[in-house]
Amino acid sequence: MIFTDTSKLNFAEHYPARPLVLDHQLETNELFALERLVELSKSLPQNRVEYSSGKVPVNQDPETTPENGLSIEETILSIEENGSWMVLKNIEHDATYKALLESCLGDLGAQIEAATGKRYRQEGFIFISSPNSVTPFHMDPEHNILMQIRGEKTMRVYPVNDPDILTPEMHEAYHTGGHRNMVHKDEFETKATAFHLTPGKALHVPVKAPHWVQNGDKTSISLSITWRSEQSDKEADIHLMNSILRKKGMAPGRTGNHPLRDNAKAFGYKVLRKLSR
Numbered sequence: 001m002i003f004t005d006t007s008k009l010n011f012a013e014h015y016p017a018r019p020l021v022l023d024h025q026l027e028t029n030e031l032f033a034l035e036r037l038v039e040l041s042k043s044l045p046q047n048r049v050e051y052s053s054g055k056v057p058v059n060q061d062p063e064t065t066p067e068n069g070l071s072i073e074e075t076i077l078s079i080e081e082n083g084s085w086m087v088l089k090n091i092e093h094d095a096t097y098k099a100l101l102e103s104c105l106g107d108l109g110a111q112i113e114a115a116t117g118k119r120y121r122q123e124g125f126i127f128i129s130s131p132n133s134v135t136p137f138h139m140d141p142e143h144n145i146l147m148q149i150r151g152e153k154t155m156r157v158y159p160v161n162d163p164d165i166l167t168p169e170m171h172e173a174y175h176t177g178g179h180r181n182m183v184h185k186d187e188f189e190t191k192a193t194a195f196h197l198t199p200g201k202a203l204h205v206p207v208k209a210p211h212w213v214q215n216g217d218k219t220s221i222s223l224s225i226t227w228r229s230e231q232s233d234k235e236a237d238i239h240l241m242n243s244i245l246r247k248k249g250m251a252p253g254r255t256g257n258h259p260l261r262d263n264a265k266a267f268g269y270k271v272l273r274k275l276s277r
């Protein structure tokens, strides 16, 4: 068992729309020792390792993110002092980590499927970051639980349906190839909820809820477990349909206000996708 019974009960009440802090039992797991993570980084396809300087502002332009000048192994082993940010992507390529990911998600499987239907594309990401590094403001397309293993971080999460932060056009641009990073404005701050994560704590982040992360003053290691569902696919399809309608000069309106219209758009996009294959 990875998550506590209380966390599982609370998760059922909050998933999929609301953020929630959960308790887990991975903080002493040896799969997150730095030497073991070097081994993992060597077993992954090289395009699955991304790293850079972690000394960036919350509004970092993804085109100009500075490099740290080190190899992957050097970055991991000297993470305490090199001022870097690294992610090992799709750790499910490695059988041992795949099994770990499945244990985590299996723990919450019944709650997930009851709320959002069949789950698939289970993917894991390990973030290794230096003291005080920043993950800029962005959103992600999947259901996500960020599990803090070592060190501390504060994640600020913003509402997903606030058009001042995320306009319909931004949703559509994101699903048609736009970058995950977003522009952060000071006036958003009153709408943020800050979650302080310590080892043994995890945070459920709803699909596409904008967020940014500030590390504490120690090295941080966290595991992000993600999955897609019938519901997250449908959400994407509605925005993709809206994008087509907008390009044809129509005003597709906001999602969420008219469930029947949203269903029709998602269905319409599915048909178009099938026809275009």
Ligand SMILES: [Fe+2]
Pocket (backbone or CB within 6 Å): 138, 139, 140, 211
């Ligand atoms: Fe994220």
